Amino acid sequence: MTITVLGVNHRTAPLEVRERFAHGPGEIPGSLERVLAAGARGGVLLSTCNRTEFYLSDPDDAAPEAVWALLSERLGGARRASDYGYTQRDREAVRHLYRVSAGLDSMILGETQIQGQVRDAWELSKARAGPALHRLFQSALLVGARVRSETGLAAGAASAPSAAVAVAAKIFTRLAGRSALILGAGDIAELAATCLASEGVRVTLVANRTYERARAIAEELHARALALDEAWDHFAEADIVLCSTAAPHAVVTWDRVAPAVARRGGRPLCILDLGVPRDVDPAVAQLENVFLYDIDDLQAVAAQAAAQRRGDIPAAEHIVSEEVERFWAWYGGLAVVPVLKELRDQMERVRADELERALRRMHLSPEDRAQVEHFSHALLNKFLHQPTIALKEAAGAGRGYGLLEAIKRLFGLERRDDA
């Protein structure tokens, strides 16, 4: 019995490679089926923008080759997927998944999105997972939750878009229902807008120098498109302004927005300038109740959170190690039961054969035959008692796996497996 993980992640493969490996939900069952057909008792495919990993239980030798072949096909050309990948087995595979679920292996340390992605992967692969991976993924979700509740690994906002949300949340009591205006069509502004929208902020207006581009983004966010010059007046109503234009100089100036800000009646306005070079004239921050943050500020917030999170790594790793041992004890126990049964069956066959052979030569009375038979049973039970206890105890302590392999080898159970 083994658990193996094969895959690539943001540490081993560049984005250009990772995006080729990424599986949509519809592709997962097909790929998994193909790998399982090569020989594995169960499998789960975890695919996100930062990782694609196959978790296999009891894989045959052909299964890893099938994984790399499948990924190499997606890569195209003469490149081999295995050059970008890694393989972890048994305890290390379990540890790997637990670290992934806890956010310890994420690009942004402690990010919480991965927990949902692990859950989705399990849901999509559940029919093919098998009991060991079923238990492994369930426990991985619990480990993730435990790490996040018992340590500060998920505290704070550790990326610039999430820092934008964190900063806005320090100005407004509730973000839900606030209105946001987006100036420009930069990717990071779109990302930050998505983060804000996930907190319930309504993106009501999108303004851009090119009206068509503004309309395209506005449609995605169910907002209204504006030309850039029409935007200044709307500073009177918006609660949050996200700026990310491609302009080479500041477009949001005191002169343009001060009249609108004066009509706000003292309500705070949060301006998040994500453009490089900056889109907002720093003088705008002098306006009463205007809070202006540029990309450096947001990165400072993110870096601070990341530094705090790093301090919680040892505590998180400790929880992971504890849980790995707990899983491994269960898994060892799972493996012990069939092996013990097989060992007992084999010994019973030997006992019965030898007893039969001996009794044929001895010509005993029925009472004496019964006595000898009873003796053989008692002897077998005595012989098997200590190994059974030792194996169960070792499994309970998480050391059953090695002993199991030894027993299989000593009593020839492995050869029977192979046969």
Next chain:
Amino acid sequence: MILVLHLIALGLYAVGTALVLAPYAGLRAAPRALTLALPLLGMGAHVIGLARLTPFVGVAPTLSMLALFMVLLQVASEGLFRAPAVGVFTGPLATGLVGLALLIGLAPEGAPSTRGPWSILHITVSVLGLAMLALAFIAAALYLLQFRELKARRFGQVFRLFPPLERLDQLNHLSLVLGFPTVTLGVLLGFGVQYAGGASVDAAQVVWGMLTWMVLGWAVGVRVVRPWVGRRAAFASIATFAAVLLVYLALKLTAPGTQRFL
């Protein structure tokens, strides 16, 4: 018994304050349930201890009552407004007030008091109003600190641990709006007690008390009628509370009356 109950309250408030202050010292924040439970347990002991101090003769019982209301408002702020930072001020203040009351001596002084139930109600309502004004002041101070950090783009402990600006503004607004009628009721009860012959108050105290009440009315007026929000409203709250304290100190120094409960 009174002393023991006050000591229990003092201990629980002190531990609760330490838990509130822990994150500011770089320690892990205590679970929210614990930061609420400790002051609540302390309040339980405190209420029983304070009830045995009626009719509140001397300054010590009033200080103790003020501490009780401060903790009550701290728990309410945390429970309703998710503003644990209020405890940064109220925690040490309440602990200090209970400690001071214990040092002064809680047992009734001198001859038995002739204070009736209306007089006790006047004291209770007035102290509650004062505690609300103190909460308005604390919310305003927290607002200005958070405002300064946000404007200056400093993302330290104040940014992380203080509530959002808007919530602090709402807390300040609510404390003033509820505090003003409470103080007014306290003043009216005081007049009633005086005219009923329950207490004699000198003219200076009445004049300055009325002036303070008018300043407080102005602060509430500009919040509700104009309406001022944010920084301006915070400054108005702080100015008002400062006026109340100044008038109290002036009266205490110039006319140390024996009939006053503070």
